Each structure stands twice: as structure tokens, then as C-alpha cells.
Amino acid sequence: MSDHATSPAPVPLRRPARAREPLWRDLVGEVLRRERLAQGRTLKEVAEAARISMPYLSELERGRKEASSEVLAAAARALGLGLGDLLIRVHSLLAARSASVPG
Structure with a gap:
């Protein structure tokens, strides 16, 4: 038996945690919810108008579902928006969030 102790394995350095870039579905959901609330409308009213x-x-607004372009267009129309309007708002939100994520 040897008398020398083994040294512990080196501990790898951890990189600082990076903030997660937002997902498309989260941003779309946030824009839909903000617009619905700004209009003072209920989920039921907008869902009926969109025929979903x-x-x-609710799942879309919470970022739990990836919606088809048809569903996104219907939800946008129900809120009085075009698909382009929705895209512009999502882009603006993404740009604002990305600016706050260290790169």
C-alpha cells in the first residue's frame, strides 16, 4: 500500500449561465395576449371570432402550442390584425428581448 494520497480531479470551470433566447411560440403568444387584453376582450370572444x-x-397565448399559419392568421384577424401586423409586433418584441440577452 502506498502512503501518498490521490489528488481530487480538477473541477471544470463553469461558464456563466446565458439567458435563453425567447422562442417564436412564446413571442407570438405574448403578442396575441397583449392585443386581446388591450382590446378588453375575453379568450372566448376571440376564440369564437377566430373559429378555434x-x-x-389559451395554449397559444401561453406559448405551449406551435400554431399553423392558418391558425395564426385566424387569430390575428379575430383581433383586427393582418398576419403582417402580427409578424411586425413579434419582430419588435424579439428585437427588444434579444437586445437584453448577452451575446
Whole structure:
């Protein structure tokens, strides 16, 4: 038996945690919810106008579902927006969030 102790393995240096870049579905959901609330409308009203289920719209607003372009267009129309308007608002939100994420 040897009397010398083994040294512990070196601990790898941790990189500082980077903030996660927002996902498309999160941003779209946030824009839809902000617009709906700004109009003082309920989930039920907007879902009926868009001809999608209320639970599905809720999931979209919470960023839990990836919506098809048809569903996004219907939700946007129900809020009086075009698909381009929705895209511009999502882009603005993404630009603002990305500016705050260290690169």
C-alpha cells in the first residue's frame, strides 16, 4: 500500500449561465395576449371570432402550442390584425428581448 494520497480531479470551470433566447411560440403568444387584453376582450370572444377552441387559444397565448399559419392568421384577424401586423409586433418584441440577452 502506498502512503501518498490521490489528488481530487480538477473541477471544470463553469461558464456563466446565458439567458435563453425567447422562442417564436412564446413571442407570438405574448403578442396575441397583449392585443386581446388591450382590446378588453375575453379568450372566448376571440376564440369564437377566430373559429378555434378557447383552450387552444389559451395554449397559444401561453406559448405551449406551435400554431399553423392558418391558425395564426385566424387569430390575428379575430383581433383586427393582418398576419403582417402580427409578424411586425413579434419582430419588435424579439428585437427588444434579444437586445437584453448577452451575446
